[in-house]
Amino acid sequence: MSEIKPCKVCNCSRQKYYGVVVVSLNQLKVRGREALGFSADTPVSVVLDDDGTIVEDDAYFLCQPPNSKFMILQDKETWKSLKRYDGGTAWLTKSFDVGSDAVDSTHAGVEPWRGLAEQLRQDLASIILMSEDDLQTLVDVPRVALASALAFPEQKTQDLQDTLQRVLDRREEERQSKELLQLYLNVVEKERSQDLTQAETVQDEADSMDVDSAVGFSSRTLLVLKEKTSPETRLSNEELQTVLKRGVETMMGELRWDRDRTTVLLRACEEELSKRLQQVHAMQSLSVHSQKSNSTSATQPCKEKTAAKRRK
Known part of the structure; x- marks a missing residue:
């Protein structure tokens, strides 16, 4: 049984x-006429829908995968490509002939790799425009099936x-190289960034050591002295x-x-301190002189009153 x-x-x-289910090429023609509304006595021929390959014997027909698409042609009708090509790049625009199923060959039941194979058959240069997924799809196709679709020898x-x-x-090597470079x-x-941070930390520690090296000495004082x-x-x-009080020798070590x-x-x-002390002494002298003057002014009226009483 077939x-x-x-x-x-x-x-x-x-x-x-x-969709039809058949067991032979002749039965495909019969069922195809019925499905398409052709007369039963109309002579027809069968071709592969995707590339127009003529199917003339059962052996080739049976080699086709399930759900393959076949075009039934009446007398004087010819197969036309589903897509129009122009220099191998017009396929990018997806300019199709008429047909509701021509929008996406996958929806029409055609295996995706067949459309890619047709692109290669029309122009091998289209390889450079294919994605990695498309290339992998073609690599994974059985050699015999791809050879049939391309009409190429198996070798x-x-x-x-x-x-x-x-x-x-x-492409994988280029991607890995870019990733390694990045x-x-x-x-x-x-x-x-770590070197810069470490250098700043070391500098801060050095400054801190310079300031704190003077035990019992104000950190602010050293910072001011270095102005x-x-x-x-x-x-x-x-x-x-x-x-x-610390003297030259001690301050040399602390200030480096x-x-x-x-x-x-x-x-x-020393000069600044002496100048300030002189100012303090001067202020104190002025304060003492002012107090004496006030005391003298206060006692003078009393003396005058006493003298007046003695004269009387």
């Missing part, structure tokens, strides 16, 4: 597709699939006295300055 094969048939305009089809695989491998750049940027211009004017009298620079600073502190 194998039952589900098929789809259409006329040359592809306006409608009908040429094998060479083509090998070429497609190399294209896929090259990863390297990210690592470099991260290390650079570029007239640091002695920014210190209190107590701080100036503390600096002078040379002797000349430290000596100049201490001399300036």
